[in-house]
Amino acid sequence: MNRRTMNVIETAEYLGVCKDTIYTMVRSDEIPHFRLRRRIFFSEKAISKWIEEQESSYKHQAI
Known part of the structure; x- marks a missing residue:
C-alpha cells in the first residue's frame, strides 16, 4: 500500500x-x-498542486 500523506518532518x-x-x-x-x-x-497530491500554484503565481509576478 502506498502512503499518500506526509507528516510535518x-x-x-x-x-x-x-x-x-x-x-x-x-x-x-x-x-x-x-x-x-x-x-x-x-x-x-495537494502539496504538489500547491507548489505548482506557487510557481505559477511567481511567474506572473515576474512578468
Whole structure:
C-alpha cells in the first residue's frame, strides 16, 4: 500500500525547509493540510498542486 500523506518532518524535507517553517505556515493557513486529532498531515497530491500554484503565481509576478 502506498502512503499518500506526509507528516510535518517529511513535508519539511520534501520542501527543503525546517519543520518550524512548516508549523508557521500551518498556523497562518498558508499550506494545505489537515488534522487527525492533534497530528498534522499533508496530502502529497495537494502539496504538489500547491507548489505548482506557487510557481505559477511567481511567474506572473515576474512578468
